[in-house]
Amino acid sequence: MPLKTAKEPFKFYTRLNMPELTGLKAGNLKELLSHLKRVPGSCIYHHTHRFLQQHQFLSPEPPNDFAYWTTKFLGEEAMGEKLASIDIVQFSKIRALREKIISVIEEYLKNNPKAGLKFACEGEEFHFIKSVSFVIPTEYSASNLKEFIEVLSKITSDSIYFHVFEARLRLEKSANDFSNWLENSLGYKDMADAISKLDPYTYTLEDLRKTIIKTMERKLAE
Amino acid sequence: MAKINDYIPIVGQSVIDDLKLIAGKLRGKVIQQVNSTAVGGGVAEILNRMIPLLRELGVDTKWDVIKGGQQFFEVTKKFHNVLHGKQEKILPSDFEIFMDVSRKNIEEMNMYGDIVFIHDPQPIALVNKKSGNKWAWRCHIDVSNPDKFVWEFLKGFIANYDAAVFSAPSFSKKLPVRQFLISPSIDPLSDKNKNLSREIIDGVLNKYNIHKGKPIMTQISRFDRLKDPLGVIETYKLVKKYIDCQLILAGGGATDDPEGVQVIQEVKEAAGGDPDIHILLLSQNDIEVNALQRASDVILQKSLKEGFGLTVSEALWKAKPVIASAVGGIPLQISHKYSGLLCHSVEGAAFSVKQLLNSPEYAKKLGENGKEHIKNNFLITRHIKDYILLFLSLYHDEGIVYL
Secondary structure, three states: OOOOOOOOOEEEEEEEEEEEEEEEEEOOHHHHHHHHOOOOHHHHHHHHHHHHHHOOOOOOOOOOHHHHHHHHOOOOHHHHHHHHOOOHHHOOOHHHHHHHHHHHHHHHHHHOHHHHHOOOOOOOOEEEEEEEEEEEEEEEEEOOHHHHHHHHOOOOHHHHHHHHHHHHHHOOOOOOHHHHHHHHOOOOHHHHHHHHOOOHHHOOHHHHHHHHHHHHHHHHHO | OOOHHHHHHHHOHHHHHHHHHHHHHHOOOEEEEEEOOOOOHHHHHHHHHHHHHHHHOOOEEEEEEOOOOHHHHHHHHHHHHHHOOOOOOOOHHHHHHHHHHHHHHHHHOOOOOOEEEEEOOOOHHHHHHOOOOEEEEEOOOOOOOOOHHHHHHHHHHHOOOOEEEEOOHHHOOOOOOEEEEOOOOEOOOOOOOOOOOHHHHHHHHHHOOOOOOOOEEEEEOOOOHHHOHHHHHHHHHHHHOOOOOEEEEEEOOOOOOOOHHHHHHHHHHHHOOOOOEEEEEOOOOHHHHHHHHHHOOEEEEOOOOOOOOHHHHHHHHOOOOEEEEOOOOHHHHOOEOOOEEEEOOHHHHHHHHHHHHHOHHHHHHHHHHHHHHHHHHOEHHHHHHHHHHHHHHOOOOOOEEEO
């Protein structure tokens, strides 16, 4: 494939995160539900994305805090599994993700009313935390696919995180930034679709980096 | 002293590049950090390592220490204990002593920082001198179940800060100011954590007559009742019935901890002259602490309360299997049966020690997982990043900040 020059260069940003405590905690499912309905969206975002950055290697823990807490501290494994398997990539707005989490818990409580009677031990309550994001432009940019791959191979995982996860869900863009640029600035629609189709929530950030690079290199070699 | 670029082989070039990037956003601001002691204890240790690195990154950081005196530090030690949930009588005169010394510090100290960053309760009252600059209070203590009276007293000061910082989510309370979560960290290049040669490790074992061929369980911490050194001796005694092992209880003292001498005496009495129990008072000898951790087969941290438990991070960084109480920030460092073992009692700790001494492959795997977790989350470079973001947060209220 001949190397095209992009209409607009891709400017790499990075995102650094600061967890902000809310002082809100839940000791049982009813309290969890009540807080879930009114905490800021940045709380929902934090508790469904924290693991992606803190556990970048094989971890035995479920991929979101709600699943982890209900399984480990309330002993509700079936509900934990339902929460863990919510397909976050299908949601483009935090509001919709929040509603899904609430509906899973409400549905479970309806079918298993005794689960509502369980309390976490003192000190094991669920603490609501929100995410403050600092978005910073880096010195890196790319004008064609070759340059893009070069930068992608050395940029921080925070930068990959920003362009894949944060841009799509928190900044409510229709697709991840990489696919947007590939399609709109370079006209590589197939490549953009291939990256959009990945479920990034099932990769570690390092594996995601490798997979995206491999997808691009394969297309480049065609 | 390590330079910022010395961390590149450990955390990667891009992490250091990001630090340089965000440090530049603080240009022109003076950060004044204040605590109660220049040596001893986790806070002074972190500041000693972090401040030169912040300066190298271009963050204009100064460090000041309040003046105290024995009476004051006895009171603040009592505050420390009751904030951790320990029962102790606080007298009206204790608050008077605290305020008298605080007033003197307020009079004498120049609070020149654009951002004043106060560590722990001892200097908390300095905020009464706030005048248009930004103030943040850093709580290094486990305040999940504090004495209400002392907490309310401190809350009166916290309300005047712009932000409070805690080490674990369970320490947060409903407060009228923003609260941030920042875990402390270890420095992989400090004397306490850097790699050591076999000769140095063996030299330290020889110095203290520690037998190389006999399994070693070790707890490194200040001689403080909240670290439960007597519980560690009980644990050792339960293990010793089945495995011929040794126990090392080693730690230094801090200038703001007058209780230590008494605790050492109690520990010696409990040890009852057992030649396999090594009680070592290592005053600021980080290389020796490092060597003892590296020589150990199992590391214990059987604290009753912990602010965070940095000794756990230190041990995990050395890929050692760790058994630790599920208190304070320890569960943030150890996922049970994955990166270590959590315990809730002497008996539970003893069972885990036997299990790990008898299953070295399992112990090795726990240590390896633990090291990876510390590398990703609890090294000084992450801590520097968090502090810079905290300082920047004081100028931004929004959830997404574009710098």
